[in-house]
Amino acid sequence: MKPLLALALALVAAAPALAQDVTRHRIPNSDFPIARAVEVPAGRTTVYVSGAVPPVQDANAPATSIARFGDTRTQTVNTLRGIERTLRDLNLTHGDVVKMQVFLVGDPDRGGRMDFEGFMAGYREFYGTAAQPNLPARSVMAVAGLVNPGWLVEIEVTAVRP
Amino acid sequence: MKPLLALALALVAAAPALAQDVTRHRIPNSDFPIARAVEVPAGRTTVYVSGAVPPVQDANAPATSIARFGDTRTQTVNTLRGIERTLRDLNLTHGDVVKMQVFLVGDPDRGGRMDFEGFMAGYREFYGTAAQPNLPARSVMAVAGLVNPGWLVEIEVTAVRP
Amino acid sequence: MKPLLALALALVAAAPALAQDVTRHRIPNSDFPIARAVEVPAGRTTVYVSGAVPPVQDANAPATSIARFGDTRTQTVNTLRGIERTLRDLNLTHGDVVKMQVFLVGDPDRGGRMDFEGFMAGYREFYGTAAQPNLPARSVMAVAGLVNPGWLVEIEVTAVRP
Numbered sequence: 360m361k362p363l364l365a366l367a368l369a370l371v372a373a374a375p376a377l378a379q380d381v382t383r384h385r386i387p388n389s390d391f392p393i394a395r396a397v398e399v400p401a402g403r404t405t406v407y408v409s410g411a412v413p414p415v416q417d418a419n420a421p422a423t424s425i426a427r428f429g430d431t432r433t434q435t436v437n438t439l440r441g442i443e444r445t446l447r448d449l450n451l452t453h454g455d456v457v458k459m460q461v462f463l464v465g466d467p468d469r470g471g472r473m474d475f476e477g478f479m480a481g482y483r484e485f486y487g488t489a490a491q492p493n494l495p496a497r498s499v500m501a502v503a504g505l506v507n508p509g510w511l512v513e514i515e516v517t518a519v520r521p
Numbered sequence: 522m523k524p525l526l527a528l529a530l531a532l533v534a535a536a537p538a539l540a541q542d543v544t545r546h547r548i549p550n551s552d553f554p555i556a557r558a559v560e561v562p563a564g565r566t567t568v569y570v571s572g573a574v575p576p577v578q579d580a581n582a583p584a585t586s587i588a589r590f591g592d593t594r595t596q597t598v599n600t601l602r603g604i605e606r607t608l609r610d611l612n613l614t615h616g617d618v619v620k621m622q623v624f625l626v627g628d629p630d631r632g633g634r635m636d637f638e639g640f641m642a643g644y645r646e647f648y649g650t651a652a653q654p655n656l657p658a659r660s661v662m663a664v665a666g667l668v669n670p671g672w673l674v675e676i677e678v679t680a681v682r683p
Numbered sequence: 684m685k686p687l688l689a690l691a692l693a694l695v696a697a698a699p700a701l702a703q704d705v706t707r708h709r710i711p712n713s714d715f716p717i718a719r720a721v722e723v724p725a726g727r728t729t730v731y732v733s734g735a736v737p738p739v740q741d742a743n744a745p746a747t748s749i750a751r752f753g754d755t756r757t758q759t760v761n762t763l764r765g766i767e768r769t770l771r772d773l774n775l776t777h778g779d780v781v782k783m784q785v786f787l788v789g790d791p792d793r794g795g796r797m798d799f800e801g802f803m804a805g806y807r808e809f810y811g812t813a814a815q816p817n818l819p820a821r822s823v824m825a826v827a828g829l830v831n832p833g834w835l836v837e838i839e840v841t842a843v844r845p
Contacts, residue, residue: 384772387772394733395732395733395769396730396731396732396733396769396773398729398730398773399728399730399731400728401725401727457731458731460839464827465827465828472832473827473828473830495731496731496732496733497733497734498733498734498784498786499734499829499830500786500826500828500829500837501826501828501829502826502827503826517731
């Protein structure tokens with residue numbers, strides 16, 4: 360083989376794996392709709408999205424009330440719709456999300472515990488569906504508060520370009 | 522075109538985008554000083570920095586008191602100065618930060634709510650200035666506590682090498 | 684130099700640094716077992732692992748009790764063992780972890796403060812040992828709660844393929 364050709368072939372081997380897929384590892388023996396881990400090969404563009412919060416749902420409710428933004432399920436759906444718009448503006452979709460962190464605030468109507476079931480109901484509209492089966496690596500926690508006391512939900516995602 | 526030249530040109534196209542810029546997407550119709558999303562092209566070195574906490578401000582105050590570390594604004598400025606030193610030691614600056622997470626503790630002097638305005642006042646000294654216009658993707662939340670009860674602020678950043 | 688050779692050499696210089704090491708920057712003048720920052724060169728595969736929580740320790744204890752999962756140290760060790768299994772299934776080890784976030788819940792037996800010492804005792808079994816000296820960039824915080832009220836520990840790691 361000509362040295363230059365050998366060099367070129369070596370470069371092909373070393374080049375970033377543009378064609379390589381993101382691998383979403385399933386949780387063994389579980390159908391819970393998150394990935395156990397998501398593997399992003401070299402050569403991908405990473406998009407870090409700022410934490411997203413819910414839009415106003417009821418403009419007549421007081422500015423810092425939960426009623427203004429809705430319950431946890433409503434805030435989850437509206438926040439994920441907002442993320443969807445952000446991703447769309449960047450030519451991405453929820454299917455490109457590889458990592459998600461969810462920050463929930465305790466619901467006074469549930470003794471101050473976070474409404475995890477309400478969050479999951481909203482989440483399942485966007486992840487693990489027939490139309491959008493791609494699952495992110497995810498962490499969920501209750502935080503002590505968000506910037507607006509009416510917010511029960513903040514969601515931060517990281518995506519990679521397909 | 523000669524095959525080898527074609528191969529070389531294909532490799533140029535596939536090579537990591539060393540010259541490609543980090544893209545900081547603005548929030549539409551907003552001058553709030555965070556990025557809606559930050560896009561890091563392939564070929565960049567990522568630097569994950571450990572969560573930074575404030576240094577002692579008043580050594581005469583009790584070891585776990587807020588007075589020892591200052592109010593939220595003071596702790597924010599001092600923590601960001603510490604991050605600045607860490608970045609400088611690695612030949613980086615705040616302008617290379619692509620992602621930030623801010624963990625605030627509720628201030629007893631504010632009924633236990635986080636002092637978001639105090640945090641923002643400190644943050645604006647380092648981000649979105651004429652000298653340093655680069656904005657990170659960011660999430661802010663109140664946590665239930667940090668390791669030292671006197672700490673009201675922990676900030677974690679991720680940077681990329683220019 | 685022939686133009687094509689020059690191009691090929693330029694490509695070598697620009698190629699992803701597959702052989703380049705992850706750099707773990709130590710905290711100056713400290714033996715605290717975390718990295719000040721961890722630097723991941725281009726060309727690496729990133730593995731985002733979902734937040735891990737502790738397995739059941741005492742199946743006879745109530746489903747949402749702390750007794751069911753153990754104290755903070757026990758939950759930390761068991762959670763890190765679970766992460767170890769996940770990493771092993773992906774041909775990775777704790778030594779490949781570059782970033783860690785730790786979410787602790789306040790322990791009612793400690794006046795609601797997080798048991799940071801208990802966490803550290805568990806952490807030190809896995810990180811900064813003779814057998815496994817690699818340290819991650821890390822942030823630790825107390826959150827208001829996790830999905831199961833018996834959980835005192837959630838740990839999220841990001842690793843890179845060696």
